[in-house]
Amino acid sequence: MSPRNRLDRLLPRPLSHVVVTEVAATPAEHRRRRRVVATTAVAGAGLLGASLSTAPGSREFYLSTAAVAGVWSVGGLASGPLHLGWIENRDATLRRPILTPVATGVAAFGVFYAGALLTRRVPLLGDAVARVLRFAHEGEDRRVLATTLANGVGEEIFFRGALYAALGGRNPVARSTAVYTLATATTRNPALVLAAGVMGTLFGLQRRASGGLQAPLITHTVWSALMVRYLPPLFRGASRARAIATAPGPTTRLAPGR
16 A cells, blocks of 8 residues: 555545444433533523623633633533544544644634734724733733633533533534524624634534544634634734723823712
Protein backbone atom coordinates (compact mmCIF):
# COMPACT_ATOMS: atom_id res chain seq x y z
CA MET A 1 0.00 0.00 0.00
CA SER A 2 1.35 3.42 -0.96
CA PRO A 3 1.95 6.06 1.73
CA ARG A 4 -0.83 8.15 0.21
CA ASN A 5 -3.36 5.32 0.46
CA ARG A 6 -2.21 4.54 4.00
CA LEU A 7 -2.69 8.18 5.02
CA ASP A 8 -6.11 8.29 3.36
CA ARG A 9 -7.24 5.27 5.38
CA LEU A 10 -6.28 7.03 8.61
CA LEU A 11 -8.25 10.20 7.85
CA PRO A 12 -11.60 10.63 9.61
CA ARG A 13 -14.84 10.39 7.73
CA PRO A 14 -16.77 13.64 7.03
CA LEU A 15 -19.25 15.20 9.48
CA SER A 16 -22.09 13.69 7.46
CA HIS A 17 -21.00 10.20 8.57
CA VAL A 18 -22.71 9.21 11.81
CA VAL A 19 -21.12 6.79 14.29
CA VAL A 20 -23.91 5.05 16.23
CA THR A 21 -22.62 4.10 19.68
CA GLU A 22 -25.19 5.36 22.21
CA VAL A 23 -27.47 3.10 24.21
CA ALA A 24 -31.13 4.10 24.07
CA ALA A 25 -32.57 5.44 27.32
CA THR A 26 -35.74 4.05 28.89
CA PRO A 27 -38.90 6.22 28.74
CA ALA A 28 -38.56 7.01 32.46
CA GLU A 29 -34.92 8.05 32.05
CA HIS A 30 -35.83 10.21 29.07
CA ARG A 31 -38.64 11.98 30.96
CA ARG A 32 -36.34 12.67 33.90
CA ARG A 33 -33.65 14.04 31.61
CA ARG A 34 -36.10 16.38 29.93
CA ARG A 35 -37.29 17.75 33.29
CA VAL A 36 -33.72 18.43 34.44
CA VAL A 37 -32.82 19.97 31.09
CA ALA A 38 -35.83 22.32 31.12
CA THR A 39 -35.01 23.58 34.62
CA THR A 40 -31.33 24.00 33.83
CA ALA A 41 -32.02 25.86 30.58
CA VAL A 42 -34.15 28.49 32.31
CA ALA A 43 -31.73 28.97 35.20
CA GLY A 44 -28.63 29.03 33.00
CA ALA A 45 -30.06 31.46 30.46
CA GLY A 46 -31.10 33.88 33.22
CA LEU A 47 -27.68 33.78 34.85
CA LEU A 48 -25.95 34.18 31.48
CA GLY A 49 -27.84 37.38 30.75
CA ALA A 50 -27.08 38.74 34.20
CA SER A 51 -23.38 37.88 34.00
CA LEU A 52 -22.72 40.23 31.09
CA SER A 53 -24.52 43.03 32.90
CA THR A 54 -21.78 43.18 35.52
CA ALA A 55 -18.71 45.42 35.33
CA PRO A 56 -15.76 43.94 33.37
CA GLY A 57 -13.01 42.69 35.66
CA SER A 58 -15.21 42.95 38.74
CA ARG A 59 -15.65 40.32 41.43
CA GLU A 60 -19.31 40.08 40.43
CA PHE A 61 -18.34 39.24 36.84
CA TYR A 62 -16.12 36.33 37.82
CA LEU A 63 -18.62 34.99 40.35
CA SER A 64 -21.57 35.22 37.99
CA THR A 65 -19.76 33.62 35.05
CA ALA A 66 -18.51 30.85 37.33
CA ALA A 67 -22.11 30.33 38.42
CA VAL A 68 -23.23 30.05 34.80
CA ALA A 69 -20.57 27.43 34.06
CA GLY A 70 -21.57 25.56 37.21
CA VAL A 71 -25.26 25.51 36.29
CA TRP A 72 -24.59 24.19 32.78
CA SER A 73 -22.18 21.53 34.07
CA VAL A 74 -24.16 20.34 37.10
CA GLY A 75 -27.46 20.35 35.24
CA GLY A 76 -25.98 18.46 32.32
CA LEU A 77 -24.31 15.81 34.45
CA ALA A 78 -27.37 15.43 36.70
CA SER A 79 -29.64 14.78 33.71
CA GLY A 80 -28.29 11.28 33.10
CA PRO A 81 -25.45 9.41 31.40
CA LEU A 82 -23.45 11.31 28.79
CA HIS A 83 -21.17 9.81 26.15
CA LEU A 84 -17.78 10.91 24.84
CA GLY A 85 -18.29 9.56 21.33
CA TRP A 86 -16.04 8.18 18.61
CA ILE A 87 -14.60 9.15 15.24
CA GLU A 88 -14.51 6.50 12.53
CA ASN A 89 -11.52 6.44 10.17
CA ARG A 90 -11.85 5.49 6.54
CA ASP A 91 -10.45 2.05 7.40
CA ALA A 92 -13.48 1.52 9.71
CA THR A 93 -11.50 1.77 12.98
CA LEU A 94 -12.92 3.81 15.85
CA ARG A 95 -10.97 6.21 18.06
CA ARG A 96 -11.71 8.95 20.54
CA PRO A 97 -11.82 12.35 18.81
CA ILE A 98 -8.77 14.49 19.69
CA LEU A 99 -6.70 15.74 16.75
CA THR A 100 -9.64 16.31 14.40
CA PRO A 101 -11.61 18.53 16.82
CA VAL A 102 -8.42 20.46 17.69
CA ALA A 103 -7.85 21.15 13.98
CA THR A 104 -11.52 22.08 13.61
CA GLY A 105 -11.25 24.60 16.46
CA VAL A 106 -8.19 26.21 14.89
CA ALA A 107 -9.92 26.40 11.50
CA ALA A 108 -13.06 27.91 13.05
CA PHE A 109 -10.94 30.56 14.75
CA GLY A 110 -9.33 31.40 11.41
CA VAL A 111 -12.76 31.96 9.87
CA PHE A 112 -13.88 34.14 12.78
CA TYR A 113 -10.65 36.13 12.75
CA ALA A 114 -11.13 36.89 9.07
CA GLY A 115 -14.73 37.81 9.80
CA ALA A 116 -13.63 40.10 12.64
CA LEU A 117 -11.47 42.07 10.23
CA LEU A 118 -14.61 42.77 8.21
CA THR A 119 -16.85 43.22 11.25
CA ARG A 120 -14.85 46.24 12.37
CA ARG A 121 -16.28 48.04 9.32
CA VAL A 122 -19.89 47.31 10.36
CA PRO A 123 -20.83 49.68 13.22
CA LEU A 124 -23.56 47.51 14.76
CA LEU A 125 -21.55 44.29 14.88
CA GLY A 126 -18.24 46.04 15.55
CA ASP A 127 -19.68 47.81 18.57
CA ALA A 128 -21.26 44.56 19.80
CA VAL A 129 -17.95 42.70 19.56
CA ALA A 130 -16.13 45.56 21.30
CA ARG A 131 -18.63 45.40 24.19
CA VAL A 132 -17.94 41.71 24.71
CA LEU A 133 -14.18 42.12 24.45
CA ARG A 134 -14.19 44.76 27.18
CA PHE A 135 -14.36 41.84 29.59
CA ALA A 136 -11.04 40.60 28.16
CA HIS A 137 -9.48 44.08 27.99
CA GLU A 138 -10.29 45.05 31.56
CA GLY A 139 -10.02 41.62 33.20
CA GLU A 140 -7.03 39.65 34.39
CA ASP A 141 -5.82 37.45 31.53
CA ARG A 142 -5.67 34.15 33.41
CA ARG A 143 -9.05 34.65 35.07
CA VAL A 144 -10.71 35.60 31.80
CA LEU A 145 -9.23 32.54 30.09
CA ALA A 146 -10.27 30.24 32.94
CA THR A 147 -13.79 31.69 32.91
CA THR A 148 -14.04 31.31 29.14
CA LEU A 149 -12.87 27.71 29.15
CA ALA A 150 -15.08 26.75 32.09
CA ASN A 151 -18.14 28.12 30.32
CA GLY A 152 -17.18 26.39 27.07
CA VAL A 153 -16.95 23.05 28.86
CA GLY A 154 -20.20 23.68 30.73
CA GLU A 155 -22.06 24.64 27.57
CA GLU A 156 -20.99 21.47 25.79
CA ILE A 157 -21.92 19.26 28.74
CA PHE A 158 -25.38 20.78 28.74
CA PHE A 159 -26.25 21.72 25.14
CA ARG A 160 -24.47 18.97 23.19
CA GLY A 161 -24.67 16.50 26.04
CA ALA A 162 -27.87 16.65 28.07
CA LEU A 163 -30.06 18.79 25.81
CA TYR A 164 -29.09 16.95 22.63
CA ALA A 165 -29.90 13.61 24.27
CA ALA A 166 -33.20 14.94 25.64
CA LEU A 167 -34.34 16.05 22.18
CA GLY A 168 -34.17 12.53 20.80
CA GLY A 169 -34.05 11.79 17.09
CA ARG A 170 -36.17 14.65 15.75
CA ASN A 171 -33.59 16.96 14.16
CA PRO A 172 -31.56 17.48 17.35
CA VAL A 173 -28.82 19.52 15.60
CA ALA A 174 -31.17 22.32 14.54
CA ARG A 175 -33.23 22.22 17.73
CA SER A 176 -30.29 22.19 20.13
CA THR A 177 -28.70 25.05 18.17
CA ALA A 178 -31.94 27.02 18.37
CA VAL A 179 -32.07 26.62 22.17
CA TYR A 180 -28.37 27.51 22.43
CA THR A 181 -28.94 30.66 20.37
CA LEU A 182 -32.02 31.65 22.38
CA ALA A 183 -30.11 31.23 25.64
CA THR A 184 -27.31 33.42 24.26
CA ALA A 185 -29.88 36.04 23.23
CA THR A 186 -30.34 36.87 26.93
CA THR A 187 -26.99 38.70 26.66
CA ARG A 188 -28.67 41.12 24.22
CA ASN A 189 -25.51 41.12 22.13
CA PRO A 190 -25.99 40.42 18.39
CA ALA A 191 -22.37 39.35 17.90
CA LEU A 192 -22.66 36.64 20.55
CA VAL A 193 -26.01 35.50 19.17
CA LEU A 194 -24.56 35.22 15.65
CA ALA A 195 -21.55 33.28 16.94
CA ALA A 196 -23.85 30.96 18.90
CA GLY A 197 -25.85 30.17 15.76
CA VAL A 198 -22.78 29.44 13.65
CA MET A 199 -20.72 27.54 16.20
CA GLY A 200 -23.75 25.83 17.72
CA THR A 201 -24.46 24.31 14.31
CA LEU A 202 -20.87 23.10 13.99
CA PHE A 203 -20.87 21.66 17.52
CA GLY A 204 -24.20 19.97 16.85
CA LEU A 205 -22.90 18.35 13.67
CA GLN A 206 -19.85 17.09 15.58
CA ARG A 207 -22.13 15.69 18.25
CA ARG A 208 -24.29 13.91 15.68
CA ALA A 209 -21.30 12.51 13.78
CA SER A 210 -19.40 11.23 16.83
CA GLY A 211 -22.31 10.21 19.05
CA GLY A 212 -20.84 12.09 22.02
CA LEU A 213 -19.67 15.42 23.38
CA GLN A 214 -15.86 15.03 23.38
CA ALA A 215 -15.41 16.35 19.83
CA PRO A 216 -17.52 19.52 20.26
CA LEU A 217 -16.05 20.09 23.73
CA ILE A 218 -12.47 20.07 22.42
CA THR A 219 -13.34 22.24 19.42
CA HIS A 220 -15.20 24.71 21.64
CA THR A 221 -12.34 25.12 24.12
CA VAL A 222 -9.67 25.45 21.41
CA TRP A 223 -11.75 28.00 19.51
CA SER A 224 -12.58 29.96 22.68
CA ALA A 225 -8.96 30.06 23.88
CA LEU A 226 -7.76 31.40 20.52
CA MET A 227 -10.57 33.95 20.37
CA VAL A 228 -9.75 35.30 23.84
CA ARG A 229 -6.05 35.43 23.07
CA TYR A 230 -5.98 36.95 19.58
CA LEU A 231 -9.27 38.79 18.97
CA PRO A 232 -9.15 41.54 21.64
CA PRO A 233 -6.22 43.46 20.04
CA LEU A 234 -8.31 43.99 16.89
CA PHE A 235 -10.96 45.88 18.86
CA ARG A 236 -8.91 47.50 21.61
CA GLY A 237 -9.22 50.96 20.08
CA ALA A 238 -12.97 50.62 19.61
CA SER A 239 -13.38 49.41 23.19
CA ARG A 240 -11.47 52.40 24.58
CA ALA A 241 -13.46 54.81 22.42
CA ARG A 242 -16.70 53.34 23.72
CA ALA A 243 -15.51 53.60 27.33
CA ILE A 244 -14.67 57.29 26.81
CA ALA A 245 -17.97 57.97 25.08
CA THR A 246 -20.02 56.39 27.87
CA ALA A 247 -18.00 57.89 30.75
CA PRO A 248 -19.78 60.62 32.77
CA GLY A 249 -18.90 64.12 31.52
CA PRO A 250 -18.12 67.23 33.56
CA THR A 251 -21.77 68.26 33.74
CA THR A 252 -22.81 64.92 35.19
CA ARG A 253 -20.06 64.89 37.76
CA LEU A 254 -20.99 68.40 38.92
CA ALA A 255 -24.62 67.48 39.43
CA PRO A 256 -24.67 64.66 42.00
CA GLY A 257 -28.23 65.41 43.02
CA ARG A 258 -29.67 64.46 39.69
